[in-house]
Amino acid sequence: MDMVTTSDNIAVNQGPSVKGAADCDVAIIGAGPYGLSAGAHLKAQGLNVRVFGEPMEFWAGKMPAGMLLRSPRAASNLSDPKSAYTLDAFEAATGIKPAAPVPLKTFVEYGRWFQRQLGTCQHQTMVSAVTRDQAMFRLKLENGDILHSRRVVVAAGIGPFRSIPEVFADLSPAHVSHCYEGRQPAEFRGKRVVVIGAGQSALESAALLQEGGAEVEIIARIPELRWIGMHPWLHKLGPISKMLYSKHDIGPAGISRLVAMPTLVRHIPLETRDKLRRRAVRAAGSPWLPPRLTQVRISTQRSVRRALPKGDEVQLTLDDATQRNVHHILLGTGYKVDVSRYSFLAPGLVRDLRQMDGYPELGRGFSTSVPGLHFIGAPAARSFGPLLYFVTGTEFASRELTGHILRH
Numbered sequence: 001m002d003m004v005t006t007s008d009n010i011a012v013n014q015g016p017s018v019k020g021a022a023d024c025d026v027a028i029i030g031a032g033p034y035g036l037s038a039g040a041h042l043k044a045q046g047l048n049v050r051v052f053g054e055p056m057e058f059w060a061g062k063m064p065a066g067m068l069l070r071s072p073r074a075a076s077n078l079s080d081p082k083s084a085y086t087l088d089a090f091e092a093a094t095g096i097k098p099a100a101p102v103p104l105k106t107f108v109e110y111g112r113w114f115q116r117q118l119g120t121c122q123h124q125t126m127v128s129a130v131t132r133d134q135a136m137f138r139l140k141l142e143n144g145d146i147l148h149s150r151r152v153v154v155a156a157g158i159g160p161f162r163s164i165p166e167v168f169a170d171l172s173p174a175h176v177s178h179c180y181e182g183r184q185p186a187e188f189r190g191k192r193v194v195v196i197g198a199g200q201s202a203l204e205s206a207a208l209l210q211e212g213g214a215e216v217e218i219i220a221r222i223p224e225l226r227w228i229g230m231h232p233w234l235h236k237l238g239p240i241s242k243m244l245y246s247k248h249d250i251g252p253a254g255i256s257r258l259v260a261m262p263t264l265v266r267h268i269p270l271e272t273r274d275k276l277r278r279r280a281v282r283a284a285g286s287p288w289l290p291p292r293l294t295q296v297r298i299s300t301q302r303s304v305r306r307a308l309p310k311g312d313e314v315q316l317t318l319d320d321a322t323q324r325n326v327h328h329i330l331l332g333t334g335y336k337v338d339v340s341r342y343s344f345l346a347p348g349l350v351r352d353l354r355q356m357d358g359y360p361e362l363g364r365g366f367s368t369s370v371p372g373l374h375f376i377g378a379p380a381a382r383s384f385g386p387l388l389y390f391v392t393g394t395e396f397a398s399r400e401l402t403g404h405i406l407r408h
Helices: 033-044 057-061 087-094 104-118 200-211 239-244 255-259 270-280 347-352 378-384 391-407
Strands: 002-005 011-014 024-029 049-052 121-123 127-133 136-141 146-154 176-178 192-196 215-219 297-299 304-310 313-318 323-326 328-331 373-375
Touching: 024 033, 024 127, 033 049, 033 104, 033 391, 057 104, 087 104, 127 347, 192 200, 192 323, 200 215, 200 328, 255 270, 270 378, 313 328
Parallel strands: 024 049, 024 146, 049 121, 146 373, 176 328, 192 215, 192 328, 215 297
Antiparallel strands: 002 011, 011 146, 127 136, 136 146, 304 313, 313 323
């Protein structure tokens, strides 16, 4: 078999693999918090692991400058087996002053530092295609190289899942974009911008736009905006608070504790599980946002019925028949998981995946109906609950995945 060495100094196969041979035990597609954490845990068990992707690429390239993390500091750590490479450890090692909430720039640098400390075999060339090759998986890289792996873990994030309401679908990128497409607030200085949505991404984007010199209006369907931690006294009851809330701080009192037990959540009937998931992550903003939105026009109980381009502007018609002429529409409309939108998954693999409205149906160890194929992060949230939407879920995901792979 001929071998080539990529620019990352990793030997990979050219042509078909020798029967029974594999280039690695586990290939992880995605180098965000979930991919890096899983790689660290698997490597610590002596497995040959390759992580594909630019470390923290989505966080570095698709988030608006100046963003702050919604999660508290304690829930913003990546996971390694000894819990040695925490956010606190990174700040101590680099001399960065701790801050709460955590700035996006700090978190991106932390993730890249985490990867360097663990030394996981990192391959920055992206995977363009994954197919089955007898008992293994065949990965074709964007540079044309071929690699074979016994298992594949998809930790590719939510980038392909952006939800675009139909009313905006025909507008050009000059007129409409999603909050997480890498557009920066400074681009819209002096412009009129409407932000659609009532969740963290919409509300924080509106604050950043206004602070950057744009004229901003938020349009939201709900009767009034909601804020996380609306009852702070519930967090000050000592042992009682610990019974009501987990360290992950996802969801209201009681639900927060249940969310922290994803193994139990997986056994709850799907209909109830979906209700739990929706309640835990309903649209709401961080408590530090309201003072930053005092100069932003807020229109609740409203939705856009029509959006027509008019030169360099867009004319919006709302459900109350009022109109807005704006330069740009920024969508904070969330994501709709659909793993078929991962372009690297071969159609045959997608057909063989048992799914639940776009989410893969997962068993222990995040295993799918395709032997050796696993999904972690947001695509796992419908099976294991909303903990898997957040960075704080990396610890559970990494330990559950690693334990399953070692047992099998």
